Amino acid sequence: MITEIIFAVGFIILAPFIGALIGGMDRKVTARMQGRVGPPVLQPLYDVFKLFEKEKAVVRNEVNFYIFSYLIFVAFTGALFFSGSDILLVIFALTLAHVFLILGAYATTSPYSHIGAERELLQLMAVEPMLILAAAGFYMATGSFAVKDIALWPEPLFMTIPLLFVGIVYVLTIQLRKSPFDLATTHHAHQELVKGLTTEFAGPTLGMVEIAHLYETVFFLGLVWLFFASMPWLGLLVVIVVYFLEILVDNTTTRVRWQVMLRSAWLVALVAGAINLGVLALL
Amino acid sequence: MSYITKSPWIIHYDGSSCNGCDIEVLACLTPLYDLERFGIVNTGNPKHADVFLVTGGINAQSEAVVKNTYEQMPDPKVVVAVGICACTGGVFRECYNIIGGVDKVIPVDVYVPGCAARPESIIDGVVRALGILDEKRAKMAEKGGK
Numbered sequence: 001m002i003t004e005i006i007f008a009v010g011f012i013i014l015a016p017f018i019g020a021l022i023g024g025m026d027r028k029v030t031a032r033m034q035g036r037v038g039p040p041v042l043q044p045l046y047d048v049f050k051l052f053e054k055e056k057a058v059v060r061n062e063v064n065f066y067i068f069s070y071l072i073f074v075a076f077t078g079a080l081f082f083s084g085s086d087i088l089l090v091i092f093a094l095t096l097a098h099v100f101l102i103l104g105a106y107a108t109t110s111p112y113s114h115i116g117a118e119r120e121l122l123q124l125m126a127v128e129p130m131l132i133l134a135a136a137g138f139y140m141a142t143g144s145f146a147v148k149d150i151a152l153w154p155e156p157l158f159m160t161i162p163l164l165f166v167g168i169v170y171v172l173t174i175q176l177r178k179s180p181f182d183l184a185t186t187h188h189a190h191q192e193l194v195k196g197l198t199t200e201f202a203g204p205t206l207g208m209v210e211i212a213h214l215y216e217t218v219f220f221l222g223l224v225w226l227f228f229a230s231m232p233w234l235g236l237l238v239v240i241v242v243y244f245l246e247i248l249v250d251n252t253t254t255r256v257r258w259q260v261m262l263r264s265a266w267l268v269a270l271v272a273g274a275i276n277l278g279v280l281a282l283l
Numbered sequence: 284m285s286y287i288t289k290s291p292w293i294i295h296y297d298g299s300s301c302n303g304c305d306i307e308v309l310a311c312l313t314p315l316y317d318l319e320r321f322g323i324v325n326t327g328n329p330k331h332a333d334v335f336l337v338t339g340g341i342n343a344q345s346e347a348v349v350k351n352t353y354e355q356m357p358d359p360k361v362v363v364a365v366g367i368c369a370c371t372g373g374v375f376r377e378c379y380n381i382i383g384g385v386d387k388v389i390p391v392d393v394y395v396p397g398c399a400a401r402p403e404s405i406i407d408g409v410v411r412a413l414g415i416l417d418e419k420r421a422k423m424a425e426k427g428g429k
Contacts, residue, residue, distance in 0.1 A: 027319075036317040040289075043322050049286035050333075053420055055357040057330070195328045202330040202357045 004148075008079035011218070015078055019214025020044040022221070026247055033251045044214065051207030059108045059200050066104030067201065067208050073097035074212040078219040084148025087135045094131075094219075097212070098124050101197070108200035116196030120184035122258045123174050126265035130171045133273035137161040138226075140280045151229040158227045160280065165227045167272035169242055171265055175220050177213070178246050180253040181261050287333060287359065287420050288413045290322040294332035295365075296352055298385065299375070300339025303399035304366035308336055311402045318406065329355040334412055336405075337385045340368040340375050346388055353389045359419035361392040361412040365405055370394045 024041035031038025040046075058064055077093040080086075098120065105117035139145050141160045142153045150157065158165050174181040179188070185196035193199070198209055221239050228235030297305045311318045312325050326332050329352045341349060353362065364385040367373040372383045385391050392415045395408035 031317070031319060035314040037320050038317075039319050039322050043290065046286050046289040046322055050290040053285060053287050053424075054333075054359070055423070057357040195326065195331060198331075199328055200330060206331065 004083040004085075008083040011078050011082040012075050015075075015218040016048075016211055016214045017045070019217045020048070022217055022243065023214065026243070029244070029247050030251055033247070044210070048207050048210050048214075051210065052204050054203035056204055057202045058205055059110075062107045063104050063201070064205055066100045066107060067205050070097050070100040070104060071208045071212045071215075073100060074215045074219075078215050078222070081147055081219055081222060084146060084151065086145050087138060087147050087150070088145055090147070091128075091131045091135060095124065095128065101209070101212075105197045105200070110200045112193045112195070112199040113197065115193055116184050116199065119258060120197050122262055123181070123184055126181075126262045127171045127174050129266060130167045130269040130273070133269055133277065134161075134164045134168050134223075137164040137273070137277060137280070140277060147226065150226060154230055156228045156230050156234070161227070161276050163272035163276035165224075167268050168223060168227075169245075170268045172220055172224065172242070173246060173249060174261065174265065176217060176246060178250040180249070180256045182250075182255060183258055183261060186255075285417055285420055288417050290324075291333045291409070291413055291416065292324045292326045292331055293318075293334045293336055293409070294326055294329055294352065294356070295336040295338070296345075296349060298337055298339035298345045298349060298369060299342040299381070300366060300368050304338035304369070304397075307399050307402055308338065308365060308405060311405055316402050316406065318409075321410075323409065329353075330357065332356050333360055333416060334409060335360060335362045336365050336409075337362065337369050338365045338400075340372040340381045340383060341385055341388050342380045342382060346382060349385065349388050359416055359423055361416045361419070362389055363393045363395060363405075363408050363412050364391045365395045365408065366400045367396045367398050370396050373398065 021041065023044040024039070027043060028038040028041060073093055074097045077090055077097060080093060081090045102117045102120050102124075105113045105120065135145065138150050138157065138161070141157050142150050144150065177184070177186060179186070182188070183196070185198045198206060201209055221243065224242055225235040225239050228238050295305065295308045310316065333356070335353060335356060337349060353360075362385065364370050368375060369385050372381050375381045376383060382388065393408045393412045395404050397404055
């Protein structure tokens with residue numbers, strides 16, 4: 001029990017800093033790919049601290065409540081995951097967090113924000129089946145939904161559920177808001193919807209969204225690592241390779257329409273899930 | 284040294300210029316000058332921006348847009364007038380539709396003359412604006428403290 005609390009608290013304190021370092025290196029590598037020098041590695045932290053120096057300007061007071069709930073539930077998701085709790089609960093907490101973000105965007109009056117919120121709903125729809133199938137795969141492979149039991153499984157789960165790993169990496173692009181699936185909002189300079197989902201968030205409100213994104217990055221990379229949990233260093237290497245591939249894809253593709261995102265994500269989930277879970281059931 | 288000077292986000296608006304200065308603003312973001320080295324990001328969104336770059340003189344049509352954009356930016360914020368038209372109206376100042384420089388509509392903190400303003404001078408102007416931005420932040424923090 002005490003180790004679980006330590007892991008949960010450790011995640012809540014350390015994850016934003018780890019996420020910021022990952023984000024900073026992401027921006028550095030992206031800049032190098034474009035032949036630029038790029039910002040300092042700590043830039044995401046500077047950005048967040050700056051946002052909290054700005055004026056508290058908000059369209060409606062509810063927005064702050066929704067975005068604060070988003071941040072709390074994203075932190076809660078990661079804390080549940082890293083303390084070894086039930087993976088289904090983790091997925092539902094993540095969905096709840098995103099529902100709060102969408103409500104926050106709908107509570108503003110801007111059409112850009114509204115379309116961003118609709119696209120975020122579609123992204124959520126695209127990602128959710130794959131996450132549930134991955135949870136089912138973890139259960140069929142180890143006989144437990146608890147992240148703790150899955151992580152302590154003696155052999156890498158990648159060996160039994162490789163297709164689900166591929167599926168998770170595919171939806172990772174959607175969750176990390178990377179091109180070609182950065183429909184709702186993007187980290188790149190311009191988008192056809194101004195800034196989509198986050199258009200109406202300013203100052204500290206945007207800062208909370210940014211911190212939540214740092215938490216999410218660490219959580220999702222943790223989920224990728226879980227497939228190799230019995231060999232921690234190999235897992236870390238895989239996480240680095242996967243993230244590098246995400247950056248590469250981010251820089252070499254253009255944004256797709258939502259139909260392509262939704263269909264391809266569901267197709268990947270269906271094919272990977274049906275084949276992998278089918279084989280597991282037959283064995 | 285505060286964080287706002289390490290992460291100033293920019294919005295640029297073309298009042299009624301010939302587009303020359305606007306192109307030079309965008310040139311600052313290319314690999315050759317790479318403004319992102321200083322943490323500067325070009326946002327298209329006034330609610331995320333700290334620095335407002337305006338090019339070209341202001342005419343009757345762009346007046347409301349400039350005012351609206353300026354008002355939507357959360358404090359602290361600075362305005363940089365890029366190019367001689369944005370500073371004074373330039374060669375168009377006598378035109379019947381031109382109101383004048385940007386300072387006729389909103390308070391301007393830094394003037395960057397030139398036709399077109401070179402990327403080096405635009406970067407210099409933005410860096411000077413950061414000093415003013417920091418002063419404004421300190422004043423705001425003082426007010427909030429009381």
